[in-house]
Amino acid sequence: MQATLKKKILLGVTGGIAAYKSAELLRLLVRAGAEVRVVMTAAACEFVQPLTFHALSGNRVYTDIFDADAESAMDHIELARWADFMVIAPASADFIAKLNQGYGDNILLTLCLASKQPVAIAPAMNQQMYANAATQDNLASLADRGILIWGPDSGEQACGDVGLGRMLEAETLLQELEMHFRPGKLASKRVLITAGPTLEAIDPVRYISNHSSGKMGYALARAAQSAGAEVTLVSGPVNLAIPAGTKRISVNSALEMRDAVMERVEETDIFIACAAVSDYRVEQQAVQKIKKTDDQLQLLLIRNPDIVSEVTAFGNPPFCIGFAAETENLEAHAKAKLKRKNLDMIAANLVGNSDTGFGHDSNELHLFWADGQLHLKLASKQLIAQQLIDQMANLYLAQN
Numbered sequence: 001m002q003a004t005l006k007k008k009i010l011l012g013v014t015g016g017i018a019a020y021k022s023a024e025l026l027r028l029l030v031r032a033g034a035e036v037r038v039v040m041t042a043a044a045c046e047f048v049q050p051l052t053f054h055a056l057s058g059n060r061v062y063t064d065i066f067d068a069d070a071e072s073a074m075d076h077i078e079l080a081r082w083a084d085f086m087v088i089a090p091a092s093a094d095f096i097a098k099l100n101q102g103y104g105d106n107i108l109l110t111l112c113l114a115s116k117q118p119v120a121i122a123p124a125m126n127q128q129m130y131a132n133a134a135t136q137d138n139l140a141s142l143a144d145r146g147i148l149i150w151g152p153d154s155g156e157q158a159c160g161d162v163g164l165g166r167m168l169e170a171e172t173l174l175q176e177l178e179m180h181f182r183p184g185k186l187a188s189k190r191v192l193i194t195a196g197p198t199l200e201a202i203d204p205v206r207y208i209s210n211h212s213s214g215k216m217g218y219a220l221a222r223a224a225q226s227a228g229a230e231v232t233l234v235s236g237p238v239n240l241a242i243p244a245g246t247k248r249i250s251v252n253s254a255l256e257m258r259d260a261v262m263e264r265v266e267e268t269d270i271f272i273a274c275a276a277v278s279d280y281r282v283e284q285q286a287v288q289k290i291k292k293t294d295d296q297l298q299l300l301l302i303r304n305p306d307i308v309s310e311v312t313a314f315g316n317p318p319f320c321i322g323f324a325a326e327t328e329n330l331e332a333h334a335k336a337k338l339k340r341k342n343l344d345m346i347a348a349n350l351v352g353n354s355d356t357g358f359g360h361d362s363n364e365l366h367l368f369w370a371d372g373q374l375h376l377k378l379a380s381k382q383l384i385a386q387q388l389i390d391q392m393a394n395l396y397l398a399q400n
């Protein structure tokens, strides 16, 4: 077998019946050329003997944070630094909850806390536990922080239930790992993304804005970065952490956002306009706070520049993607906007649905381009972002 994965992999095993599949994963990893060290929680040891993993990896298995012998050979911080990648398979509901909360009460959790390397988890649990809102919230929040979530699969479960919750097969997990280490589709491409709302001042203390949370744009930044791109986010005011490995330029108004984008457009390969830019701004901002002396107050609003249209009108424009939020006739409106704004691709969604759009963690999108379309089914914004970036990269690479 070819050595396709010459990497140092830390395999974490938590308590679940799927732990037996991890032995197979370990065997495949070793055959693919990886050096693997295994860390097991106490619950995992109830399902499979550490000796199995010891024999298959050729290395001692770490099960206890207070094991002086193991710590003297390679302490847990050193072990976290040693790994190129951590994969936790199976990841139980309990482990996922603790990982999300930042607990460190077993050796695997402390390693996750101490690691700067990418971490992937392969959830495995009963379908009802997987569907539970607490588990879904934990997974969404881990995905937001850049933890890779691989699976679960659906099908028959050890308990007799049928549904989503089975751990991915060992071969599939190996493929995910191999894909992760392949140079990304957007390697060394420069991607500029606008995100969040804009804020248009009325006077020094008041403004006009909208409910955009910025989550979709930030998820896209993360997905593009994972695909190998150099990412710059031009972000309106939002309450989100800068995605690891990306650069953020913070702006308030549409005019500031336009300037930040146009300054960088020449050095951009791909532009994604995800911001909810205010269509209008107050013509004359008051220098002092406006006093409530009259019963009525009239504000004259004037149109803001259309940033994405300015980018597509630029001499040698980057590959451009826009968004369209529609309340009806999604396809017709989106296609018209694709043409009007001269975009290469448009991502449209129906707004007014309770699960998607502003502020939500999930989304559903319809992608349209000149001669094709793709429906991205309701999923977490991070997953939708990965699918969008993947499709966009295919189109971009076909043209460039």
Ligand code: C5P
Residues within 6 Å of the ligand: 194, 254, 273, 274, 275, 276, 277, 278, 279, 304, 305, 306, 307, 308, 309, 321, 322, 323, 324, 325
């Ligand atoms: O025309 P509409 O606002 O529906 O278009 C939405 C798309 O255009 C989004 O991609 C949005 O980021 C972009 N846009 C922009 N500048 C504006 C208004 C919208 O870049 N002033």
